[in-house]
Amino acid sequence: xxxxxxxxxxxxxxxxxxxxxxxxxxxxxxxxxxxxxxxxxxxxxxxxxxxxxxxxxxxxxxxxxxxxxxxxxxxxxxxxxxxxxxxxxxxxxxxxxxxxxxxxxxxxxxxxxxxxxxxxxxxxxxxxxxxxxxxxxxxxxxxxxxxxxxxxxxxxxxxxxxxxxxxxxxxxxxxxxxxxxxxxxxxxxxxxxxxxxxxxxxxxxxxxxxxxxxxxxxxxxxxxxxxxxxxxxxxxxxxxxxxxxxxxxxxxxxxxxxxxxxxxxxxxxxxxxxxxxxxxxxxxxxxxxxxxxxxxxxxxxxxxxxxxxxxxxxxxxxxxxxxxxxxxxxxxxxxxxxxxxxxxxxx
Numbered sequence: 001x002x003x004x005x006x007x008x009x010x011x012x013x014x015x016x017x018x019x020x021x022x023x024x025x026x027x028x029x030x031x032x033x034x035x036x037x038x039x040x041x042x043x044x045x046x047x048x049x050x051x052x053x054x055x056x057x058x059x060x061x062x063x064x065x066x067x068x069x070x071x072x073x074x075x076x077x078x079x080x081x082x083x084x085x086x087x088x089x090x091x092x093x094x095x096x097x098x099x100x101x102x103x104x105x106x107x108x109x110x111x112x113x114x115x116x117x118x119x120x121x122x123x124x125x126x127x128x129x130x131x132x133x134x135x136x137x138x139x140x141x142x143x144x145x146x147x148x149x150x151x152x153x154x155x156x157x158x159x160x161x162x163x164x165x166x167x168x169x170x171x172x173x174x175x176x177x178x179x180x181x182x183x184x185x186x187x188x189x190x191x192x193x194x195x196x197x198x199x200x201x202x203x204x205x206x207x208x209x210x211x212x213x214x215x216x217x218x219x220x221x222x223x224x225x226x227x228x229x230x231x232x233x234x235x236x237x238x239x240x241x242x243x244x245x246x247x248x249x250x251x252x253x254x255x256x257x258x259x260x261x262x263x264x265x266x267x268x269x270x271x272x273x274x275x276x277x278x279x280x281x282x283x284x285x286x287x288x289x290x291x292x293x294x295x296x297x298x299x300x301x302x303x304x305x306x307x308x309x310x311x312x313x314x315x316x317x318x319x320x321x322x323x324x325x326x327x328x329x330x331x332x333x334x335x336x337x338x339x340x341x342x343x344x345x346x347x
C-alpha cells in the first residue's frame with residue numbers, strides 16, 4: 001500500500017475542481033495521471049480511481065442536489081442501466097485480463113480516446129458555428145417511453161465501459177446528457193455528478209472485492225479532491241452557460257488526449273494541457289466576436305431613429321410633431337369660429 005504523497009493530494013485537488021465545475025475529469029484524467037506521473041500499475045490505478053471518484057462525486061452530487069442542478073428523473077433511468085452494466089464490466093475485465101493479459105486494454109482505450117476526441121470536436125463545432133442550438137436545451141427531460149429506454153441503453157453500455165476502464169462516468173454520460181437529452185449546461189454537470197456517484201460506488205465495491213484498490217493512495221487523492229470538488233461546485237453558479245459549454249468541450253478534449261496516452265500513444269503532457277487551452281481561447285474569441293456583433297445589431301434601430309451619422313436632429317424632431325398636431329387643429333377651430341360671426345353680422 002502506498003503512503004500519502006503530496007503529488008497525489010495535488011492531483012486530487014485539480015481533478016476535484018474540474019469534477020465540481022464540469023462533472024468530468026474523474027476517471028478520464030485521474031487514471032492517466034496515476035499511470036504516467038504516479039507510476040501506478042494499471043489494475044490498481046483503475047480500482048483506486050473508482051474508489052476515490054465514488055467519494056468525490058458523492059460530495060459533489062450532494063452539493064448539486066441541494067443547489068437544484070440535478071435532474072433526478074433521468075439520473076434514475078440512467079442508473080437502471082449503468083449499475084448492472086458496471087458489474088458486467090468488472091466481470092468482463094477480470095475474464096479478459098486472465099485470457100489476453102494487459103494488451104486488450106490498448107485497443108479499448110484507443111476506441112474510447114477516439115470517441116472522446118470526436119465528441120469534443122462536435123461540441124466545439126456547435127459552440128463555434130451553431131450557437132442557436134442552445135435554444136433547444138431544456139431544464140428537465142420529459143420521461144416518455146423512448147427516453148427511458150434510451151437512458152437504460154446508454155447507462156448499460158457506458159457502465160460496462162467504466163467497469164472495465166474506469167473511464168466514462170463523467171465524460172461519456174455528460175455527452176449523452178448534452179447531445180441526446182439536451183439538458184442545459186449547469187443541469188448537465190449536476191446530473192452527471194449525481195449519477196456518477198451511484199455508478200462509481202457500484203464499480204468501486206466490485207473492484208475492492210477483487211483486491212484492486214490501494215486505500216492509502218485513495219486517502220491521498222481524497223485529501224485534495226474533497227475540498228477541490230467543494231471549490232468547483234461553489235464556482236459553478238458564477239460561470240455563465242456560454243462559458244461553461246466550451247469548457248465542457250475542452251475538458252473532453254483533455255480527456256481524449258489523456259486516454260490516448262493511457263492507450264500507449266505517448267501524447268506529451270504539454271499537448272494534453274496546451275490543445276484544450278488553445279481550443280478554449282478560440283472559443284472565447286468566437287464568443288467575444290459574436291457578442292460584439294449581437295450588441296451592434298441590437299443598437300442598430302436606436303442609431304437609425306436618431307438620424308444620420310453626425311448628430312442630425314431630423315429623427316428626434318419628427319417625434320414631437322404628432323402630439324403637436326392636436327393643439328394646432330383645436331386652435332384652428334377656435335380661431336375660425338369667431339371669425340365667421342362678424343362676417344354673418346355684416347351680411
